[in-house]
Amino acid sequence: MTSSSQRLAAAVGCASALVLVTALALAFTDRGDYPPSSYPHARVVAETGGDDGWKTIEYRGVRVDVPWRWRRVDMTGCEFSYERWAPPGTTPCRYDGGVGFFGSATFDPAYGPGVRRSERTGSPAWGGWTDGNARLVVDAGDEDREVVATILGSVTPGSADPGGSR
Secondary structure (H helix, E strand, O other): OOHHHHHHHHHHHHHHHHHHHHHHHHHOOOOOOOOOOOOOOOEEEEEOOOOOOEEEEEEOOEEEEEEOOOEEOOOOOOOOOOEEEEOOOOOOOOOOOEEEEEEOOOOOOOOOOEEEEOOOOOOOOEEEEEEOOOOEEEEEEEOOHHHHHHHHHHOEEOOOOHHHOO
């Protein structure tokens, strides 16, 4: 390979990497559709309690039931940060289950909505997603298919205006 061919290959490689990093950053960036200071995290709006119970959380106008023992995962310091709830002890920066909220404009799933068996090594056995409202997608994963089905089946689109859902 000549030196000009090597420079061209290096430039193409750098440009490809830049496009990939930009696309990933955009996919996981809050677009400012909601004022972050007024609606920073999901909040618990109902609980049935007990270890086998469920609680309802609300995030930006979308309500979702999650197992009672699940907690908000602090994603501070992770490469990609998003609203996530999962079982206690979950590793924050590695997806190993739970429920996450993603901007629908940039959500690019490998499959359609609903529950399906995961084919990825290191992922929970079951996963799926559904629309939350016009701006959010709810994604869930767990070792128990019924947990994922219950979570996705509980998604209630609220107001697209979070001020109207408080």
